[in-house]
Structures are given as structure tokens and as C-alpha cells.
Amino acid sequence: xxxxxxxxxxxxxxxxxxxxxxxxxxxxxxxxxxxxxxxxxxxxxxxxxxxxxxxxxxxxxxxxxxxxxxxxxxxxxxxxxxxxxxxxxxxxxxxxxxxxxxxxxxxxxxxxxxxxxxxxxxxxxxxxxxxxxxxxxxxxxxxxxxxxxxxxxxxxxxxxxxxxxxxxxxxxxxxxxxxxxxxxxxxxxxxxxxxxxxxxxxxxxxxxxxxxxxxxxxxxxxxxxxxxxxxxxxxxxxxxxxxxxxxxxxxxxxxxxxxxxxxxxxxxxxxxxxxxx
Numbered sequence: 001x002x003x004x005x006x007x008x009x010x011x012x013x014x015x016x017x018x019x020x021x022x023x024x025x026x027x028x029x030x031x032x033x034x035x036x037x038x039x040x041x042x043x044x045x046x047x048x049x050x051x052x053x054x055x056x057x058x059x060x061x062x063x064x065x066x067x068x069x070x071x072x073x074x075x076x077x078x079x080x081x082x083x084x085x086x087x088x089x090x091x092x093x094x095x096x097x098x099x100x101x102x103x104x105x106x107x108x109x110x111x112x113x114x115x116x117x118x119x120x121x122x123x124x125x126x127x128x129x130x131x132x133x134x135x136x137x138x139x140x141x142x143x144x145x146x147x148x149x150x151x152x153x154x155x156x157x158x159x160x161x162x163x164x165x166x167x168x169x170x171x172x173x174x175x176x177x178x179x180x181x182x183x184x185x186x187x188x189x190x191x192x193x194x195x196x197x198x199x200x201x202x203x204x205x206x207x208x209x210x211x212x213x214x215x216x217x218x219x220x221x222x223x224x225x226x227x228x229x230x231x232x233x234x235x236x237x238x239x240x241x242x243x244x245x246x247x248x249x250x251x252x253x254x255x256x257x258x259x260x261x262x263x264x265x266x267x268x269x270x271x272x273x274x275x276x277x
Contacts, residue, residue, distance in 0.1 A: 037204050041182050044116060044124065044193065052185045053198055057212065058114030058126055060177045065108060067170050069151045070143055074172035078107035078134040081155050083163040100167065104155035107134045112207075114179060125192045128183070128207070136197075139209040140171040173209055180208040 041055035048054060060075040067077050081104040086096040112133060114126040130136065145168050150156050152168070173179070183205050187194035197205045208214070 034204060037202065038182050038206065040203075044126075048185050048188060048193065050185055050187065051199075053182070053203055054185055054195070055180070055182050056114075056116050056124075056126065058116045058179055058181060060173055060175070060179060061113045061115045061125070062110065062175075064175060067172055068106075069145055069168050069170055072172065073175060075175040075177050076108050076112055076134075077170065077172040078105075078140075079152065079171070080105045080169045081150065081152065082167045082169070083158075083160070084165045084167060085162045086164070103158040104150075104152065106152075106154065107132060112179075114181070126181070127187075127192055127194045128181070129186060129194050129196050130183075130205070133207060134171065136205045137171075137173070137207045137209065139214070140173060142169060142171045144169050177209055180206075180210070180212045182206045 038055070041053050042048070044054050044056040062075045065074050065077055066072070067074055068079055080102055082100040083103045084098065084100050086098050089095055089097045111130070112128040114128070116124040116126060134140075145151070147166050147168065148164075150159055150166055181195065183195035184198040184203070185193060186196045
């Protein structure tokens with residue numbers, strides 16, 4: 001492997017890592033705008049009234065539930081089934097095209113209840129009165145299973161002869177999960193506060209499973225590491241031009257370049273804010 005080829009590979013590494021970095025940076029600007037909106041939420045107090053946009057931390061206070069396919073115990077769940085089938089690709093394409101439409105989507109019937117404190121004397125009961133609240137949930141546990149038959153009885157009416165297999169995505173919150181919630185107050189009676197979606201479309205409703213700042217920490221770390229990797233490639237080119245490389249050294253550097261790309265791609269995908277689809 002000659003010097004010129006290794007230099008060319010490093011230039012390619014620079015370009016690809018730079019694209020990863022720019023996309024991550026632009027996404028960080030969007031996240032910052034989202035974060036600043038969340039910062040406008042007031043902490044939950046006894047003085048809150050209907051229409052207030054609030055933030056609170058709470059522990060899921062729901063009876064034990066069972067996932068419909070994997071039968072795991074959980075505190076809240078949702079499931080999506082995609083049917084898999086193939087058709088001939090339209091011209092000028094050749095071969096077969098795979099389709100995976102969603103044919104069934106469901107989640108727990110009981111709307112989430114939360115307790116806002118570990119201290120029983122200070123506990124506040126929060127009722128999340130949002131239709132299909134899982135669409136606002138982030139950082140849920142998940143598992144995808146594939147099967148030849150529809151695994152949920154309620155979905156079997158959507159079966160068709162052309163479907164060859166099914167992919168079931170299950171999402172769930174653990175029992176007594178700790179949640180961070182941003183929502184609007186719609187009721188406050190008898191020690192129970194009811195929250196729902198904000199009326200303003202620019203005011204985000206969010207139910208995050210985990211630490212309050214966790215939604216941003218992973219992304220900032222990813223951005224930093226991508227920046228470090230991007231610096232690596234021009235540094236490697238400088239070394240190549242200044243040093244005499246043997247055939248084996250060039251091979252090792254080429255392998256390191258590929259490794260940097262794999263790490264960069266992995267970090268680009270890690271830490272996304274992904275809502276249930």
C-alpha cells in the first residue's frame with residue numbers, strides 16, 4: 001500500500017468526519033432551542049393553576065403490566081407491528097423491493113400516574129391525561145422480535161397472504177421508573193394534579209426516562225469526540241508527509257483510518273433523541 005493511497009484515504013476520512021461533525025453541530029443547535037423552551041417550565045408547587053407549563057420529576061406509580069410478546073414485567077408499554085413483504089422493483093430498477101408497513105400499533109390502556117417524591121408526606125400524585133402518551137416519551141427500553149406469524153391476537157385481523165414475516169417493536173418503562181415530565185396543568189383537585197399537552201405548538205411536551213440532563217449529556221459528549229476524531233485525519237496526513245513509511249506501517253495506518261470512520265459513524269448514531277414511531 002503506497003503513501004499516496006494512504007494520504008487519499010485520510011482526506012476521505014477528513015471529509016466524512018467533517019460531515020458527521022457538521023450534522024451533529026446543527027442538531028445541537030436544534031437541541032439548544034428545544035432545551036431553552038424546556039427551561040421556561042415552572043417547578044411544580046401548591047400554587048400552580050390551570051394553563052401553567054410545568055416541569056416535575058416523578059416515579060411511575062402503576063400496577064405491574066406484562067409486555068404482549070416477550071412477556072416482560074413493566075410499568076407501561078407500547079408495541080408496533082410491521083409486516084414484511086417483497087414486490088418487484090419498478091423499472092429501471094431490478095430485483096425485489098422490501099416493504100415494511102406498520103399494520104398495528106397499541107399501548108397500555110391505563111394512562112400513567114406518577115408520584116413526585118420519595119417522602120410520603122410530600123408526595124404529589126400526577127395524572128398524565130394525554131391520549132397515547134408514548135409518542136412524547138424518550139429513552140424507553142425496547143426490543144425487536146421477528147416472527148412468521150402475527151404475535152398479538154388483536155392484530156391478526158390485519159393479516160394478508162402477501163406478508164412473509166413480521167417485526168414487532170416493543171417499548172416499555174420499567175416498574176417504578178423515574179421520569180422527567182414537561183407538560184401543561186389542566187386540573188388540580190384533591191391532591192391530584194392533571195397534566196396534558198401544551199396548547200402552544202412551540203411549547204414541547206416531553207416525558208423523559210432517566211436523569212433530567214441525560215438527554216443533553218450524551219449528545220455533547222458525542223460532539224466532542226467527533227471533533228477530536230476530525231482532528232486526527234489531518235494530523236495523520238502531516239505525519240505521512242514528514243516521515244518515511246514502510247509497507248506495514250502504511251497498512252496499519254489504513255486500518256486505523258477505517259477504525260476512525262467506524263467510531264465516528266457509531267458516535268453519530270449514539271445519543272439521538274428518538275421518539276417512539
